[in-house]
Amino acid sequence: MLRYRLGAATGTGHRADGRHGTVDLPAPPGAWRRHTLDLPADVRRLWPDLVAGDNSLRGLRLGVQVAAGARGAYVVDRLVFDRARRAGQAGEELRAEVLRGYAGAYPGVTHHRAYEVSMARHLNWFGGDQTLPRFPSPPYRDNDVGATERMVEFLHGHGGVVCWNHPLDVERRESLARLLVERHALGVDLIEIGREPVDDHLWAYDVAARNAIPVTAVGVTDDHDGTDWRAGRDRHVTYVLAASTGRDDLVAALRAGQAWFTDLARYRGALDLEIGGRSAMGAVLTTDAADLTVRLHATDLPAGAALEVVTGAVDLAGVADPTPAIRTxxxxxxxxxxxxxxxxxxxxxxxxxxxxxxxxxxxxxxxGNPVWLLRQAPPRGIAPARRF
Known part of the structure; x- marks a missing residue:
């Protein structure tokens, strides 16, 4: 947090106390004074180990502080925000600068660019050539199902995978299940299931699984605060079983359903399903076998926790009687x-x-994501990424 104190000192001063920084500026009482606040420059001086451009202006407050028993007044006039670097791809150039600035600082972290596309139902886009769609002017959010399907089709035309964010913001669990089954999840590859209310999201997800609609369940990707993820309400993060941290390998794992989500503050273990010595999570397997052995992998469970096994019939029942017939x-x-x-x-x-x-x-x-064990391929076939 950056704070400016006007009139608290006779000269300019900078002081950092952890995440709180203070800049003192002289301002004699009773006289007009024009101040220009260069936020990036002050951030660089207060926290030289941070990339100054990796900050945003939010929660702006103006106030006056006086000694006990005293009275004070102030006037703020002609407050102007000079938002530089707005033309063309300036925002993308800034993001690239931020990533370059942190390169090497965190050897265990690999960054890849991704987008949230918010003009339809909110979507996240991972991979592809990242060609931005045209935005309406003035911008507005269009929750129309067809508009979202057309946006997904556009993003798929430019590669990568698409995630449907917070799907219950404009749906109830029954209507979400209907869209998952009858509109094939609007064409998305991923859907945020690991967010509150998790049980309602999972209920709709099981309806889709019952109807052999393979869409990858993930945690939260649409977070706008980022101040303390471990203390937040929606803090499920997504892991994948990928060949590397390269972008294409990560996208391939998401597309294949080789993913699981966990509560960032309470569980950091790994989940997987294995058949015949091969990872099968997310896969669709056609088999004539009367019986199979599925090896359940679950590492580092907290004391007292339990691994639940959810099994359901794939009967392609549609949504006339949507309640999934599952055993736990x-x-x-x-x-x-x-x-x-x-x-x-x-x-x-x-x-x-x-x-x-x-x-x-x-x-x-x-x-974790399911494995499907079917006698024959479902009506829509099996996508190459899902074949076991």
């Missing part, structure tokens, strides 16, 4: 000391299986 079993953290558990599964006419983790208090703190 449990594997305690004590049974997972080696990080895995073998589960015999009978696919029957068609089954999907996924795992989730609940803490000692019963709160969901992590969930």
């Amino acid at each position: 079993g449990q594997v305690s953290w004590r049974q997972l000391r080696q990080g895995w558990h073998d589960l015999p599964v009978s696919p029957g006419a068609g089954t999907y299986l996924r795992t989730q983790v609940r803490g000692r208090d019963g709160v969901l703190i992590g969930a």
